[in-house]
Amino acid sequence: MASHYETLGVSADASGEEIKKAYRKLARKLHPDVNTGPEAADQFKAVSHAYEVLSDAEKRRNYDATGNENGNGAQGGFGGGGGFGGFGDIFDQFFGGSGGSAGPRSRTEPGRDALVRIQISLEDTVKGTVYPLELRTAVICPLCEGSCCEPGSHPATCDVCRGAGHVQRPVRSILGQMMTLAECPACQGYGTTLPKPCPECQGAGRVADQLEKQLKIPAGVSSGTRIHLAGGGEAGPGGGPQGDLYVEIDVERHPVFEREGNDLKAVLTVPLTAAALGTDVTLETFDGEQTVSIKPGSESGDAVRLEDLGVPRLRGNGRGDLVVEVRVATPRNLDDAQRELLEKLAELRGETFTEGKFEQRGLMSRLRDKLRG
Numbered sequence: 001m002a003s004h005y006e007t008l009g010v011s012a013d014a015s016g017e018e019i020k021k022a023y024r025k026l027a028r029k030l031h032p033d034v035n036t037g038p039e040a041a042d043q044f045k046a047v048s049h050a051y052e053v054l055s056d057a058e059k060r061r062n063y064d065a066t067g068n069e070n071g072n073g074a075q076g077g078f079g080g081g082g083g084f085g086g087f088g089d090i091f092d093q094f095f096g097g098s099g100g101s102a103g104p105r106s107r108t109e110p111g112r113d114a115l116v117r118i119q120i121s122l123e124d125t126v127k128g129t130v131y132p133l134e135l136r137t138a139v140i141c142p143l144c145e146g147s148c149c150e151p152g153s154h155p156a157t158c159d160v161c162r163g164a165g166h167v168q169r170p171v172r173s174i175l176g177q178m179m180t181l182a183e184c185p186a187c188q189g190y191g192t193t194l195p196k197p198c199p200e201c202q203g204a205g206r207v208a209d210q211l212e213k214q215l216k217i218p219a220g221v222s223s224g225t226r227i228h229l230a231g232g233g234e235a236g237p238g239g240g241p242q243g244d245l246y247v248e249i250d251v252e253r254h255p256v257f258e259r260e261g262n263d264l265k266a267v268l269t270v271p272l273t274a275a276a277l278g279t280d281v282t283l284e285t286f287d288g289e290q291t292v293s294i295k296p297g298s299e300s301g302d303a304v305r306l307e308d309l310g311v312p313r314l315r316g317n318g319r320g321d322l323v324v325e326v327r328v329a330t331p332r333n334l335d336d337a338q339r340e341l342l343e344k345l346a347e348l349r350g351e352t353f354t355e356g357k358f359e360q361r362g363l364m365s366r367l368r369d370k371l372r373g
Helices: 004-008 016-030 040-054 057-066 083-094 122-127 272-277 336-348 363-372
Strands: 114-120 129-140 166-173 176-183 206-217 226-229 245-251 258-260 263-271 279-285 288-294 303-306 322-329 351-354 357-360
Touching (some): 016 040, 057 166, 206 226, 263 279, 263 288, 272 279, 272 322
Parallel strands (some): 114 245, 263 322
Antiparallel strands (some): 166 176
């Protein structure tokens, strides 16, 4: 019968790292999921057992000394798996170990949630829209439908752990040698192996796919708003339930309108004469052309409010307003005729400039000049 060292193909003085590398190389070659040869399963069990012994310092010392990993006390007392093993399980339960009730883990797990960010226009927030969402994610394998097995085949009970998903290992503690549970190296804790993994998903139960969805975005959303789509995330391993999808909104800046709460704000620049005399200006809005009435004598900073032309309330009824701020443009680059007209206007209004300084003559001053004349 070959020794454990011969089984792994290493020398008796091999380091722990050399033993680990040898085991990994053989395990990849002989694992039942990838090697269906008639002798592969037995060879894999022998390799796994050899690694279990040689990777444990205490077992390796006993094996080197006696040829038995349990040493001289392997058949009874505190050194074996007899009376002390039960106490070790109780100890594990009290101190966070695997405990006697540990079982195999499921291949089926819930999928992860997903978060994507999209950008929409300000007009979309006013009117609402349907956004063509493209998402690359994990979906349930269409061939095996999440079973992880080739159609017509089924998982097989692990020969090493007998379906438990774990194996017992002795460890040294302050109380002596105790038994603890470790994940079965043959089945990775599942308790089963896949004799014929699904060729489409390689035994994962899910595959990557590009999905297209029509996402309905309600009016009133703003930057930072997240839309929750239950079950729109990744499918879980082993055909597990899908996680959720969260879509975060980012609203583009608009060249004319700015959002402030549920109101829209715009700045309308008008000539000095229009502000003084009053006028009506046509403004293109998200609701079509609207008339903005500028009252005579309007000044920069005055505002005209157009009701119910703002952003709809996301939670509630009604809309905000469109607030138009007036900005008066001062005429520049005057020619002689224009300057003369402005000076005449200033004189008529009692506004004069003396040596470049503005002087507004009041009513009493003008009365005195008239009496003197």
